[in-house]
Amino acid sequence: MITIKFPKKKNLQNKFYLLQSKKSQWISLGITLIFMLIAFYIFIPAIHVKNFSFWLFLLATVVGYVLVNGIICAIHRERPNLKPAIIMMAGLVGIMLLGTVAGLRIWHAKRYASILKIEEGDKKDIPSVEGASSIALMDTASAEKLGDRKIGSLTDVVSQFNVGPYTQIDYQSSPTKVAALQYEGFFKWWGNHKEGVPGYVKVNPVTMAADYVPLKEKMRYVPSAYFNDDLSRRIRFRFPTVMFENLHFEIDEQGNPWYVATTYDHTISLFGGKKVTGAILVNPITGDMKQLGLKDIPQWMDVVFHGDLLMKQYNDAVQLHKGFWNSIFGQKDCRQTTTVKVKDDDGDSSYKADYGYVAKNGDIWVFTGVTSVNGDSSNIGFMMANERTGKTRFIMASGADEGSAMHSAEGEVQEKGYHASFPSLINVDGTPTYIMVLKDNSGLVKQYACVNVEQYNLVVTASNQKDVIDRYRRLMKGEITADEAKKSGESQIDTSKFxxxxxxxxxxxxxxxxxxxxxxxxxxxxxxxxxxxxxxxxxxxxxxxxxxxxxxxxxxxxxx
The missing domain is CATH 2.40.50.140 (Nucleic acid-binding proteins)
Structure with a gap:
């Protein structure tokens, strides 16, 4: 008897998953696309080849596809085809690495040094003491306390809103800090978004007065809003390919509210050499907006080149102008903006760059001392930069740095425990002089101080700005001695109750x-x-x- 044996069917599913079907691919792509749109709505990256976040978003999308595809194939007991996705991930990582490495300062030192053009200035560019009312002595922390105190007295406002970030502007030829109210969390937004943000706070850093300005028409599109009312999201949907940063609040000369965002491009490789190209101006009441080039910036707009970027670009200019390796080793003709010692909430000390503000000819200029890269306590001179135009000047004027001046002023009132804010710079009868406020532990301004830049042991303090300048001028003219100036400051203390x-x-x-x-x-x-x-x-x-x-x-x- 002949027995015919038929081959047994191979149970491939017991050994391997079946090859991935087109149906699983389309399902995976569809789910990934949904997640990608949700992620874009949340993170709103600029769709631009020079935007690192855009490439990171694409890489995250491919990784998401791999994860989704793996789950779908496991459900259908299929073997995923990961080769195309792996090739894409390798390509994206390669582009990001190549773009980052190709834009490093080691290859393009002189190009980085040439981004910010620096002009030679003169001591005459230092604001005169006659215009001391244009000096913004109050720091942001003090402005915040005054603004919070003002809002705290408005019971119908304080329960739903708090004060947002402050911007230093020039308002009607006077330095002014302004901050819009902002929603205090999602539920406060949900309960108020149909009406909008009712106003903003205006603080005069010279007179130390804070005012709340209510608006007839309330602001709907603000950074603290959610969903489509979020201002950054609205800008992104209007300008999907434009890279922007520094979204901040300003007011025009009539007191109308605006939000301004700085637009920029990368001029070195893909991700290096940030250069400001203009601004986006937004009406937060209507949501209308327009993109402006640098030549189209209105006079009332004050902050397009923000201070941190100007400090960074200035350091590049004065450290990389003779090559990258010179900035590391020889450091010939290398300088840097000064840093001051600050303490955090835990009492730990660190050094950070800081700068002051001055209103000049309708614009806000930031300035700080310039010292050698050796980290000594003396300045070679000062840099001043216009935050609207980016125009930058270096003024030769040697003397003590801001940190030394702050410590010297604090030493005069050590028994009171006052702390000096970052000083401003004024020209007192041809003498460069630091002027600053002295605050108590609660952050309230208690006194003013003038410190001679060249001889920082010459210090005068007083209870108001006018008196401290008057006494300092008398000291410089030799009408009173340093001890007499100190005693005249002490006379402000009422000793009748001692x-x-x-x-x-x-x-x-x-x-x-x-x-x-x-x-x-x-x-x-x-x-x-x-x-x-x-x-x-x-x-x-x-x-x-x-x-x-x-x-x-x-x-x-x-x-x-």
């Missing part, structure tokens, strides 16, 4: 500040007292453990 208090000295310490020796006393209660040694010479005989008598009102004190 009473005698006996303290026991736990520790004595002498510290030199700005060429003057200061005496610090720690008592057994942990309180610290300070005075110039020259003013309390009788303390020479005091030792640790002795008891001394001071006069105090509980806040201020005098050591006799």
């Amino acid at each position: 009473v005698d208090k006996t303290i026991q000295v736990k520790k004595l310490e002498k510290i030199d500040i700005g060429g003057n020796t200061h005496l610090y006393i720690l008592d057994t209660e942990g309180k610290i007292y300070q005075a110039k040694y020259a003013d309390v010479l009788k303390m020479l005989s005091v030792k640790e453990g002795d008891k001394i008598t001071i006069q105090t009102d509980g806040k201020n004190y005098l050591i006799k």
